Amino acid sequence: MESMKSKTEDSTKSDLSEQIxxxxxxxxxRAENTQLMLNYQKGQITKTQYKLLLCSLFEIYQALExxxxxxxxxxxxxxxYFPQELARLESLERDLEYFFGPQWRKRISVxxxxxxxxxxxxxxxxxRPNLLVSxxxxxxxxxxxxxxxxxxxxxxxxxxxxxxxxxxxxxxGVTSPNKFKQLYRSRMNSIDLTEQERRDVLDEATRAFxxxxxxxxxxxxxxxxxxxxxxxKGNDINTQSRTFTSSPVLQFAxxxxxxxxxxxxxxxxx
Numbered sequence: 001m002e003s004m005k006s007k008t009e010d011s012t013k014s015d016l017s018e019q020i021x022x023x024x025x026x027x028x029x030r031a032e033n034t035q036l037m038l039n040y041q042k043g044q045i046t047k048t049q050y051k052l053l054l055c056s057l058f059e060i061y062q063a064l065e066x067x068x069x070x071x072x073x074x075x076x077x078x079x080x081y082f083p084q085e086l087a088r089l090e091s092l093e094r095d096l097e098y099f100f101g102p103q104w105r106k107r108i109s110v111x112x113x114x115x116x117x118x119x120x121x122x123x124x125x126x127x128r129p130n131l132l133v134s135x136x137x138x139x140x141x142x143x144x145x146x147x148x149x150x151x152x153x154x155x156x157x158x159x160x161x162x163x164x165x166x167x168x169x170x171x172x173g174v175t176s177p178n179k180f181k182q183l184y185r186s187r188m189n190s191i192d193l194t195e196q197e198r199r200d201v202l203d204e205a206t207r208a209f210x211x212x213x214x215x216x217x218x219x220x221x222x223x224x225x226x227x228x229x230x231x232x233k234g235n236d237i238n239t240q241s242r243t244f245t246s247s248p249v250l251q252f253a254x255x256x257x258x259x260x261x262x263x264x265x266x267x268x269x270x
Contacts, residue, residue, distance in 0.1 A: 016188055016189050016193070016198065016201065017137070017185040017188055017189055019198070019202055020138075020201070020202060020205045023203075023205055024205050024206055024209050027206055027209035028209070030209075030213055031209055031212060031216070035216075045158070046158075047099075047158050048223070049219075049223050050154060050158060051099050051100070052109065052110075052219055052222060052223060053219065054092060054095055054096055054099070055096070055109055056110045056111070056114040056215055056219060057088070057092055057168065058089070058093070058108065059108070059110050059114050059115070059118050060117055060121070060139070060215075061088045061089050061092060061139075062118070063117075063118035063122055063125075064132070064136065064139065065087055066125075067124075067125025067132055068081060068125075068132060068136060070125060071125060071129040071132060074129040074130070075192065076129060076130035076132075076133055076191050076193070077129055077130075077132055077133070079187040079188065079191055080133060080137070080184060080191075082140075082184070084173045085171065085173040085174050085180065086140045086144070086171070086173075086174075088140075088143065091167035091168045091170065092167075092168050094167045095166065095167050096108070098164050098165045099165060111215065111219055111221070111222055112218060113211070113214035113215045113217070113218035113219075114215050114218070116211065117211040117212075117214075120211065121135060124204070128200075130191075130193065130197055130200075130201065131201060131204040133188060133191065133201055134201050134204035135204070137184075137188060137205070138205055138208045138212075139208075140184075141181055141184060143168075144174065144177050144181060145177070145181070147168075147169040147170065147177075148170075148177075150169055151163075151166045151168075151169030151170060154166055
């Protein structure tokens with residue numbers, strides 16, 4: 001058993017993207033089995049839930065993209081820096097304005113887990129920029145993998161029209177997601193890292209998944225409270241949801257995650 005494990009590790013030693021995928025395999029399973037993700041995969045999503053997810057995603061991507069911008073010339077960041085193709089912040093701003101109105105910034109509410117996630121991104125952006133590679137990979141490639149399908153599912157579930165409220169899922173700068181993901185992996189695999197730095201990147205990738213799992217769990221707690229309060233006021237938000245057929249791409253192997261990842265919101269199918 002041990003020899004087989006060593007053989008696998010040796011065969012992927014030069015391939016950072018494959019090592020991250022292998023290192024986070026167990027986290028994939030845990031992420032896709034959080035209650036929030038299970039509900040989303042079943043089509044049990046409400047507008048309230050989606051709006052809260054967008055709030056957390058905005059905070060996460062604001063921290064991630066500001067740190068990537070600030071460190072764009074760092075040797076580990078420069079190869080995987082694709083702001084024109086991947087940046088999500090402006091899309092999230094449009095979605096939040098659609099749901100909350102012009103004063104949306106004053107109405108954002110996120111759980112403590114989201115704040116811990118963003119604090120970590122700020123911390124490594126200042127002291128260890130090479131670790132941003134882990135977070136960029138798990139978020140962006142997860143969201144890119146499931147973006148179009150998840151956008152359509154969310155649109156159908158919430159009765160949204162004309163692509164309003166789902167800008168997050170679109171990548172107008174990427175003409176071929178599969179080809180771009182190949183390019184991204186190739187660029188990431190070209191990053192020159194010492195053995196210790198590589199181990200640190202792998203550990204940070206696992207940590208990125210842990211942060212997402214904590215965010216999902218905290219959001220579920222917030223949603224439970226919100227839905228309970230709404231129900232007590234005679235406004236059952238569950239009537240906003242519509243059930244649709246579950247799709248295999250919704251299996252979070254994320255992001256997303258998506259989250260949504262990639263959710264994270266990406267589908268973590270790298």
